[in-house]
Amino acid sequence: MAPSLVKLSKISWEFNDANTRTLTHGYHPFHAKFIPQIPRTIIEHLSKEGDIVLDPFCGSGTTLVEAHTLKRNTIGIDIAPIAALVSKVKTTFIDPNELEKAKNKLYEMIDTKKAKPVIPNFPNQNTWYNEKTLQELGVIWGQILTFEKKNSDIFDFFQVAFSSILKTVANRSEHWNWAFIGDNMLPKLNKYTNPNKYFNNTLERMISGMKDFQKAKTKNWTKVLKMNTKDISKNIKKKVDLIITSPPYCFAVDFNRYYRLSYYWFNWEIDKNRDVEIGARSKRAKKCGIDDYFSDMEICIKEFYQVLNKGGYCCFTLGNTKRDNKEINAVERTIEMCLKEGFQLVEHTYRELSKQSMAQKRIPKEAVLIFKK
Numbered sequence: 001m002a003p004s005l006v007k008l009s010k011i012s013w014e015f016n017d018a019n020t021r022t023l024t025h026g027y028h029p030f031h032a033k034f035i036p037q038i039p040r041t042i043i044e045h046l047s048k049e050g051d052i053v054l055d056p057f058c059g060s061g062t063t064l065v066e067a068h069t070l071k072r073n074t075i076g077i078d079i080a081p082i083a084a085l086v087s088k089v090k091t092t093f094i095d096p097n098e099l100e101k102a103k104n105k106l107y108e109m110i111d112t113k114k115a116k117p118v119i120p121n122f123p124n125q126n127t128w129y130n131e132k133t134l135q136e137l138g139v140i141w142g143q144i145l146t147f148e149k150k151n152s153d154i155f156d157f158f159q160v161a162f163s164s165i166l167k168t169v170a171n172r173s174e175h176w177n178w179a180f181i182g183d184n185m186l187p188k189l190n191k192y193t194n195p196n197k198y199f200n201n202t203l204e205r206m207i208s209g210m211k212d213f214q215k216a217k218t219k220n221w222t223k224v225l226k227m228n229t230k231d232i233s234k235n236i237k238k239k240v241d242l243i244i245t246s247p248p249y250c251f252a253v254d255f256n257r258y259y260r261l262s263y264y265w266f267n268w269e270i271d272k273n274r275d276v277e278i279g280a281r282s283k284r285a286k287k288c289g290i291d292d293y294f295s296d297m298e299i300c301i302k303e304f305y306q307v308l309n310k311g312g313y314c315c316f317t318l319g320n321t322k323r324d325n326k327e328i329n330a331v332e333r334t335i336e337m338c339l340k341e342g343f344q345l346v347e348h349t350y351r352e353l354s355k356q357s358m359a360q361k362r363i364p365k366e367a368v369l370i371f372k373k
């Protein structure tokens with residue numbers, strides 16, 4: 001066995017007590033995020049500086065931030081617009097002084113009496129938000145929009161800050177987080193929450209993250225593509241050296257719908273994106289839902305094999321889920337599909353999910369799988 005694989009086989013993948021909010025990692029909440037230590041460890045052991053690292057289900061861009069700071073070039077792919085935006089912002093360097101100036105300008109504009117709220121028309125807005133909260137959010141959003149044409153990187157940065165508070169300041173109910181996972185649950189309590197306070201704190205935290213990123217940034221390039229992973233080989237012409245990803249778990253969550261408040265504010269399509277989302281929870285009622293999940297994943301695995309250089313590694317973290325109390329054995333099926341494609345399985349271990357994780361009760365552990373081409 002290669003020495004790097006021997007070292008990897010001794011790793012304890014839980015990384016208990018690790019700081020997961022360094023650099024730009026804490027910019028935006030994202031369901032089923034990697035802890036940065038997972039991609040970092042794999043990148044350090046299975047690639048070298050200058051290599052190309054691909055995360056084909058990049059979500060909030062954890063792999064990309066780690067790959068970049070380790071002097072690797074990196075490509076992230078995701079179908080969800082929220083994922084593509086957050087990944088782009090987390091890996092785009094903006095001088096923190098420039099951000100401070102833009103932030104002060106934005107606050108100034110928000111504070112003027114002339115600032116008018118801009119509130120898109122979206123379903124149940126007075127159930128999602130207390131009226132005063134909604135109006136104040138509208139004022140912030142209206143002023144952020146003035147940056148769209150002036151400086152698109154700063155606009156995107158503010159947009160991520162705004163998106164990251166939309167759930168926090170929304171009305172709540174007892175099982176508030178489930179309201180986003182469940183299909184049609186709406187909050188029941190109506191309460192004012194000051195959006196300016198949360199927005200200011202978020203911007204401060206993000207600018208501080210950018211200062212850390214400034215120290216760690218490298219000359220390597222990063223590309224984020226909003227597209228279907230089933231089409232990678234049509235869009236990426238150069239082969240990659242390492243693939244690291246956490247694919248969507250079968251029926252665990254609807255990623256596009258989970259961030260629906262951001263989609264409402266930014267006028268992004270939910271249903272169209274959800275239709276192409278692999279394993280979306282809403283597809284669990286479909287008789288052929290499980291077969292569709294595996295046939296989609298099979299196409300993706302073929303694509304991974306095609307775009308990976310010979311000798312390169314393809315690494316997954318993946319867990320089994322349930323439908324009607326029956327286990328969906330995604331780990332075993334993924335191994336079978338990868339072997340059939342020609343990959344060799346070189347590491348198969350498990351990690352316990354953190355007790356704080358929302359999914360922990362349903363998915364207590366997940367597999368770490370490493371294949372070689």
Ligand SMILES: C[S@@+](CC[C@H](N)C(=O)[O-])C[C@H]1O[C@@H](n2cnc3c(N)ncnc32)[C@H](O)[C@@H]1O
Pocket residue numbers: 030031032033034035056057058059060061062063077078079080083227228229230245246247248249255256276277278279
């Ligand atoms: C488990 S999450 C990845 C989280 C990521 N590792 C992180 O640290 O944030 C899986 C991602 O797969 C994406 N996805 C689902 N179906 C897809 C498809 N057909 N093409 C591209 N991305 C897809 C979802 O939008 C979601 O962001």
